[in-house]
Amino acid sequence: VTWPENIAIIGAGALGGYYGARLIQHEYDVHLHMRSDAAHVATNGLQIESLDGDFTLPPEKVRAYENVETIPKVDLVIVTLKSTANGEFRNLITPLLKDDSAILTLQNGLGNDRQLAELFGARRILAGNAFVCINRITAGHIRHLDHGLIRLGEMSSPATPRALAIAEMLSSSKVPCQAIDNVAAGQWDKLIWNIPFNGLGAMLGLTTDKIIGNPTGLALAKSIMREVISASGLLKYKFPDSVIDQKIKHTETMGAYKTSMQIDRELVRPMEIEAIFGEPLRIAQRADANMPLLEMMYRSLSLLDRKS
Amino acid sequence: VTWPENIAIIGAGALGGYYGARLIQHEYDVHLHMRSDAAHVATNGLQIESLDGDFTLPPEKVRAYENVETIPKVDLVIVTLKSTANGEFRNLITPLLKDDSAILTLQNGLGNDRQLAELFGARRILAGNAFVCINRITAGHIRHLDHGLIRLGEMSSPATPRALAIAEMLSSSKVPCQAIDNVAAGQWDKLIWNIPFNGLGAMLGLTTDKIIGNPTGLALAKSIMREVISASGLLKYKFPDSVIDQKIKHTETMGAYKTSMQIDRELVRPMEIEAIFGEPLRIAQRADANMPLLEMMYRSLSLLDRKS
Numbered sequence: 001v002t003w004p005e006n007i008a009i010i011g012a013g014a015l016g017g018y019y020g021a022r023l024i025q026h027e028y029d030v031h032l033h034m035r036s037d038a039a040h041v042a043t044n045g046l047q048i049e050s051l052d053g054d055f056t057l058p059p060e061k062v063r064a065y066e067n068v069e070t071i072p073k074v075d076l077v078i079v080t081l082k083s084t085a086n087g088e089f090r091n092l093i094t095p096l097l098k099d100d101s102a103i104l105t106l107q108n109g110l111g112n113d114r115q116l117a118e119l120f121g122a123r124r125i126l127a128g129n130a131f132v133c134i135n136r137i138t139a140g141h142i143r144h145l146d147h148g149l150i151r152l153g154e155m156s157s158p159a160t161p162r163a164l165a166i167a168e169m170l171s172s173s174k175v176p177c178q179a180i181d182n183v184a185a186g187q188w189d190k191l192i193w194n195i196p197f198n199g200l201g202a203m204l205g206l207t208t209d210k211i212i213g214n215p216t217g218l219a220l221a222k223s224i225m226r227e228v229i230s231a232s233g234l235l236k237y238k239f240p241d242s243v244i245d246q247k248i249k250h251t252e253t254m255g256a257y258k259t260s261m262q263i264d265r266e267l268v269r270p271m272e273i274e275a276i277f278g279e280p281l282r283i284a285q286r287a288d289a290n291m292p293l294l295e296m297m298y299r300s301l302s303l304l305d306r307k308s
Numbered sequence: 309v310t311w312p313e314n315i316a317i318i319g320a321g322a323l324g325g326y327y328g329a330r331l332i333q334h335e336y337d338v339h340l341h342m343r344s345d346a347a348h349v350a351t352n353g354l355q356i357e358s359l360d361g362d363f364t365l366p367p368e369k370v371r372a373y374e375n376v377e378t379i380p381k382v383d384l385v386i387v388t389l390k391s392t393a394n395g396e397f398r399n400l401i402t403p404l405l406k407d408d409s410a411i412l413t414l415q416n417g418l419g420n421d422r423q424l425a426e427l428f429g430a431r432r433i434l435a436g437n438a439f440v441c442i443n444r445i446t447a448g449h450i451r452h453l454d455h456g457l458i459r460l461g462e463m464s465s466p467a468t469p470r471a472l473a474i475a476e477m478l479s480s481s482k483v484p485c486q487a488i489d490n491v492a493a494g495q496w497d498k499l500i501w502n503i504p505f506n507g508l509g510a511m512l513g514l515t516t517d518k519i520i521g522n523p524t525g526l527a528l529a530k531s532i533m534r535e536v537i538s539a540s541g542l543l544k545y546k547f548p549d550s551v552i553d554q555k556i557k558h559t560e561t562m563g564a565y566k567t568s569m570q571i572d573r574e575l576v577r578p579m580e581i582e583a584i585f586g587e588p589l590r591i592a593q594r595a596d597a598n599m600p601l602l603e604m605m606y607r608s609l610s611l612l613d614r615k616s
Contacts, residue, residue, distance in 0.1 A: 296528065296601050299524050300511070300512055303522065
């Protein structure tokens with residue numbers, strides 16, 4: 001018996017839309033809950049531009065829903081909701097759950113898995129990080145620009161057969177995926193990139209190439225990365241300093257990439273400040289880590305968010 | 309004999325234009341060198357709106373110059389040039405100097421007096437800080453919004469008779485002025501305000517009221533002030549913590565004030581980053597002061613400056 005037999009993706013925007021489209025392309029049974037584009041996608045299908053190959057899904061292949069009440073119960077709920085909408089977890093996810101349904105959050109930052117566990121029990125929860133550059137171009141049109149690796153695992157144990165099954169499913173759908181034993185470490189690994197580039201991108205209105213393209217910006221990004229690595233170390237997630245150059249190298253291939261947070265600020269939409277800055281800061285402070293740069297970015301972004 | 313008998317103000321923009329206009333209003337012999345508005349002011353005079361009383365100076369009262377070569381030699385040169393134009397010191401000031409002429413810099417930040425001393429000898433140099441909110445509305449139209457105190461003194465000695473004479477001249481021209489013995493301490497005092505409010509204003513595009521008007525922005529501004537005070541302490545300039553609340557109180561009366569650096573960023577003009585951030589950072593680092601917030605602002609602003 002194959003598990004999962006069916007999947008719902010909750011809050012499928014650029015990221016959930018792309019991964020969902022890849023699963024659909026590979027004949028998996030997927031229901032896409034979309035907050036803004038459901039009607040358009042139900043009528044017109046999905047158009048994907050991807051460095052791993054462009055493709056389109058005609059409307060008869062895509063089941064897109066504005067309302068979760070009409071989605072059947074599923075084996076696996078994948079959450080790609082913006083973390084600023086986590087207050088809707090209960091309403092959006094409860095109708096989809098069977099007794100043994102699993103929930104995988106691929107959301108940015110920290111705290112999403114904990115919030116899901118508080119509502120639905122830690123036993124159900126898996127978490128993963130998508131190292132990927134994806135933008136929504138317009139309704140039903142998604143552009144996958146660079147990278148794409150997902151690392152996922154159980155929230156509260158080493159990888160289980162179901163974690164491996166999900167990794168297998170994604171890997172067989174042109175989505176590189178690894179099951180890992182320590183998702184918290186994976187989350188901090190992603191924060192080493194997200195904190196400097198989402199933060200500076202949104203604060204200063206700069207694409208990634210503008211930040212790393214001159215010595216001052218590069219030094220700034222690296223000093224923030226160093227602070228995150230040092231706090232991670234206090235939390236027992238050890239990263240070698242070589243991670244910094246690795247991530248800078250990965251950033252070089254992205255070109256003039258606009259992080260989601262920079263886009264959110266430009267469009268005066270809520271930014272994922274708590275998940276990417278607030279929650280890591282609070283966790284680090286509990287471990288007596290001093291993070292003045294993170295704290296400054298957190299406060300600056302909070303200030304900008306309230307302005308809007 | 310009254311000293312100074314005549315005065316030239318170099319780089320008279322909003323600040324130099326206002327103080328110059330006050331001196332002219334009180335019958336002092338003043339020559340205004342203006343980088344952009346000389347022709348307009350020579351033809352139309354100056355219009356001053358001030359919380360200490362509005363007034364206008366007709367063109368026959370104002371001697372405005374685009375070129376310093378036509379200004380006579382003077383007893384006192386007051387420098388209100390933007391510090392990003394300090395490379396022009398030699399050309400702009402040399403023609404105005406007699407053997408015993410004094411030079412008073414009222415420019416923002418640190419390093420201006422040192423640069424003047426390197427060119428003209430420390431013996432000539434006085435420095436002062438203007439605690440004032442002034443904007444140029446348009447050519448020949450200046451608005452003095454709030455405050456106005458100048459604290460000035462000798463660069464390399466306690467206050468001298470000439471420092472007292474300048475303070476007396478300004479005080480008798482509706483410009484509150486104090487002669488002080490330690491101008492370096494005065495400069496750090498002003499930086500306690502300039503670093504947070506110019507920095508956050510330019511980085512985040514926020515007027516002063518938006519920064520102090522909510523708890524997050526207020527906490528952020530205070531944490532930056534605390535860092536500056538702590539570095540000042542290592543440099544032997546001790547400020548009590550009560551300075552913070554005092555300066556916040558002064559900021560409250562300013563309303564929606566746009567710092568010069570925020571305006572410069574909006575207009576894509578060079579920002580005074582080295583004087584307000586770079587030079588203080590380097591001086592603090594030489595005294596082993598750790599200033600992560602200042603360093604982050606310095607790098608962020610440098611990055612934005614290069615973008616333009």
